[in-house]
Amino acid sequence: MKVKGVIIGSGLSGLKSYALLSKQLDSPPLIIDFTFGGSLVMPVDITKLSRVVPKVPIFISTELVSFFPHCSIKCLPLEVIVLKEGDLIDKVKGYTTINVQRLWIYEILKKNEVCFLIEPNDCIFKSLNIASVTSLNRVRDNIRKIDAERKNIVTSQGLIIEYDFIVYTWPIHSLRNILTNISDISVNKMLTTVDSALNYVSIYSQLYLINEKISEQKVSVFVHGTKTYRMHTAVKVPISDNLYTIYVLTSYSKNYPLHAGIGEKLYSEAKRLRLINPATIIDYADVNITYGFLGAENLDIVDELRRGLGNYNIHLFGRIAEWREYDVATLLLKAVPTIPELRWVIFEDGDHQEM
Ligand SMILES: Cc1cc2nc3c(=O)[nH]c(=O)nc-3n(C[C@H](O)[C@H](O)[C@H](O)COP(=O)(O)OP(=O)(O)OC[C@H]3O[C@@H](n4cnc5c(N)ncnc54)[C@H](O)[C@@H]3O)c2cc1C
Incomplete structure (x- = not known):
């Protein structure tokens, strides 16, 4: 197979690249990914809800709402409930000394009101003017290797794809294992050093869909700051008058690893803290987010x-490819891949926010 542009990854950056490149190239670019949606959305619908929900709670500040004209956004009052005082930030950072670029969720704790996307997928597709998932030119596959000199990709299923250029949105740490035939010694050296140079804290997130009458429409954030409980944060987000999601989060790192049985542990903690009532749970999903909080050091290497x-x-x-804590608004509206031809098109268009 021969294509001009290949996009590796189908998260927000992959889709943004797809939308931009589709306008520019004569033939659509090809997306390669083994799951769909990246960090932002659940790869599968919460079946009883027949819609996709974010893997982690994603909030948008009130000031940015007008930048999302194509999206249904709900803004609600925020309440913060401290279950146990303690070193919350240390716990959230997995008891590491890593300087992180941003502390998602905890950025909002001082706000009175927060906003969130009701249908993140729909919002992204409409904002990028993409018709549907099925309209994408996409192969569901993993990558065995990329030959940088010969400009071809071999997938896990043995597909060989010749390309002119690649937009890479997967984790920068994974590049070393798949990139081959790089003659530039300094590039090779950097590929081997990113592993140790770029630190991060990981998150394990449980998501419960709860069917229970909600007395007041508000977002509630529960925090627990000591080691007596593994959970550090739970976030309750209403969906309707009698349906809400609750995220139960813990962080992990080399200093604070995840142990077998973590799923059951968080579940029983959430029960004990009366965050969930087993009788009202109608669906459940959990996810590991390896690159939960990105370290702030050695960005020059990247x-x-x-x-x-x-x-x-x-x-x-x-x-996670550029190792920059972009938020949804920045990726969707402002950021563009640094491909010279693409930049040219954006300047030519005058306003790249109008997709
Ligand atoms: C914990 C957390 C909270 C956040 N909260 C907010 C918020 O409140 N507001 C806001 O605006 N933004 C928030 N964000 C940021 C927002 O989610 C990102 O900007 C956006 O999802 C990045 O999209 P992306 O395509 O660049 O990367 P991603 O979607 O993360 O990934 C790109 C690609 O890499 C693949 N990939 C990811 N991880 C791995 C892995 N470990 N191994 C192999 N492949 C992988 C994905 O499948 C995808 O194909 C948050 C992010 C995190 C992690």
């Missing part, structure tokens, strides 16, 4: 690597 790979027509783009 920038150098990005420039080096650009010479091979491999362009890093997005939160």
Whole structure:
């Protein structure tokens, strides 16, 4: 198979690249990913809800709502309930000393009101002018290797794809295992150093869909700051008058690893803290987010690597490929992959926010 542009990953950055490139190229770019949706959405619908929900609670500040004209957004009062005082931030950072770029969720704790996307997928598709998932030119596959000199990709299922350029949105840490045939020694060296140079804290998130009458429409954040409980945060987000989601979160790191049985442990903690009532749970999902909070150190290595790979027509783009804590608004509206031709189109268009 031969294509001009390949996009690796189908999260927000992959879809954004797809929308931009589809306008520019004569033939649509090809997305390669083994799951759909990236960090933002559940790969499968919560069946009883027949809609996708974010894997982790995603909030948008009230000031940014007008930037999402195509999206249904709900804004509700925020209440914070401290279950146990303690070193919450240390616990959230998995008891590491890593300086993180942003502390998602905890950024909002001082606000009186928060907003969230009711249908994140729908919002992203409409904002990017993509008809549907099925309209995408996409192969569901993993990548065995990318030959940077020959410009071809071999997938796990043995497909060989020749390309002109790649937009890479997968984790920067995974590149080392799949990139081959790079003659530039400095690029090779950087590929081997990102592993140890870029630190992060991971999150394990449980999501419960609860059928229970809600007395007051508000977002509630429960925090627990000591080691007596593994859970550090639970976030309750109403969906309707008698339906809500509750996320139960813990962080993990080398200093605070996850142990077998963590699922049951969080479940029984949430029960004991009366955050969930088993009789009212109608659906459940859980997810590991390896790159939950990105470290703030050694970003210069990423920038150098990005420039080096650009010479091979491999362009890093997005939160975990560029190692930048982009939020949804920035990725959807402002950020663009650093592909020279693409930049040209954006300047030509005048306003790249109008997709
Ligand atoms: C915990 C958390 C909370 C957040 N809260 C907010 C918020 O409140 N408001 C806001 O605006 N933004 C928030 N964000 C940021 C928002 O989710 C991201 O900006 C957006 O999802 C990034 O999209 P992306 O395509 O760049 O990356 P992603 O969607 O993360 O991933 C890109 C690609 O890499 C793949 N991938 C991801 N992880 C792995 C892995 N470990 N191994 C292999 N492949 C992988 C994905 O499948 C996808 O194909 C939050 C992010 C996190 C992690």
